[in-house]
Amino acid sequence: VLVCILRIITKISLPQTPQDLQASAHFYFIVTTALLLSCMYDVADFTGKSLTAIYVMQSIKKASQSCISRLLFYPVFTACLHGPEWLKDEVLVVVVRFMLGLTNGYLTSVPMILGPKSLPVSEAELSAIALVVFLGIDLVSGSVLGWYWII
Missing domain, CATH: 1.20.1280 (Monooxygenase)
Known part of the structure; x- marks a missing residue:
């Protein structure tokens, strides 16, 4: 079904005139x-x-x-x-x-x-959790700033 939908969308989006074909090819390569x-x-x-x-x-x-x-x-x-x-x-x-x-x-x-290796064993798990939390915050803030940069 997904392949069928993909083919239909591809056929619909193909240009019908030579001028449209040239513009479409340029857009395709971008x-x-x-x-x-x-x-x-x-x-x-x-x-x-x-x-x-x-x-x-x-x-x-x-x-x-x-x-x-x-x-x-x-x-x-x-x-x-x-x-x-x-x-x-x-x-x-x-x-x-x-x-x-x-x-x-x-x-x-x-x-x-x-990070966890540099701490005592009793604190290693907590430091790993903190690292993962900050990694998640970084991913979200990077995505937001990326969209801001585009706008």
Whole structure:
């Protein structure tokens, strides 16, 4: 049934004239590029989370500094959008987006691992709960700020 609905919607949305076909193709590639960038980010995020099985930073201070240094991605993305012409390249956006996902996955997992390990056993469970609560707050606030940035 879902495949049938998908096919019907696809057929309905296809253009009927050559001019509409050209406009539709341009729109299709914009949507496809955004979808592929999102999928690539998710794969990089998963890869970053999987990297903690191989290597985990042992210093909470270095992990905190790494998290704060991720703020440097914001000016890089801004430069890709509004900077000089040589920075307005799709390859740079793809590489930076991949690095953002990779560091997001890795630097999300590292504090979740190191936080409870750095405390006595009696307080480790409570610290893990606090980390998960703050992770949830971060996810919600990031989503809200993301929509605010779009508007």
